[in-house]
Amino acid sequence: MKVELILDVDDLHRRVPEIYFNEETGKISTAAFQNTTGTDDMSVDLGRLTTPQKTALNDPKFGVASFKAGFARKNDQKVFHDPIAENLAHSNVRGKKTSSFRKKLVAESILILRPTEKFL
């Protein structure tokens, strides 16, 4: 599998379950940007290698938030392409996800796909 160089201007897509959408504020929860449990990595998809629908697994219970790789790097995160057999766009954002950084990510992210079904 070819490993791509991720540029600062590249968009990264993060799948966000409907349960993280706060209808009152119109924002998503900071909980949407947590590392995979037991790791320093948060999985994302490299935007130019996928579509929002694919990132959401074509599941209407999920939306997709997008942010720039450069923004993560400016906040002490390493961003790299990590393709896997079932998802060639798979990438990681490596580093501690402090509450402060997650809050910034919420503000920085753009919702490019909204869920259309309730999660629970």
Added chain:
Amino acid sequence: MDFVDLNDICENRDPWTFPNDWRWCVSDRHFHLEQISAQSYTIANSSAQPFKFIDNSSMAAVFLIGSPTSSSIQVVLPERPWSVDYFDQQAIAFSEKISSYNELTSVRASWDRELVFTQTEPKRFQGVFERVGHFSKLKANWDHYGAKPIDDTSVDQALSILNRLLGWKEESRMPVPFVAPLPTGGIQFEWEKETRFLELSIAPDSRTLGFFATDSIDDGDISIEGLIRSEEELIQLLSWFVKGTIEDVVHLRVVGGR
């Protein structure tokens, strides 16, 4: 009013029987309430030692305040639900008389099944109580990023925090929190109003309560983040959110500067 010493009951482990058709049994630290006949009795008061009950029809946990020593079961109903901790469990006193077994089952606080509360919590909080209860339905990998199921202890603690909030004198000034499950199996609370943001995160199993608070001031944003070590600190944070300045809680720990 006399109350049974819970420790004594737990030691002898004999069923303790009501004068009527309700029977209390004890297993480990749980009281089981059993109905022997069809008659019904009121079983709530607000001034007794708290006990955790198990609804025998559903085996769901029922959190009430009870006085099993009174033959007539005196009832001193609170104006609103309130809570106390006992054996690290949460007990809730309801302001509505419970007069039948069916009513008892309708107030069960069960998070592995449907969570139903009486109509006595402030209506604005009912949705968030139910939402927390539903988190128990989340199965492993619910986010498709490998999330863990939500830990029962986290649900307990989240309900405990909500009940503390209901009992807080400034509750009416506090917005209803947004609650979110965490991929670790924990639960997170979020409040946001104007420039202020407060996040509380319950870690699974450990009962650790983390916080993050941020506010905009004249020359930038200031943030603090750390662990809540006492109820007093929790109240300090809540008080800051509704009426204080970030300087009131900055001693808790500064992680972000101006």
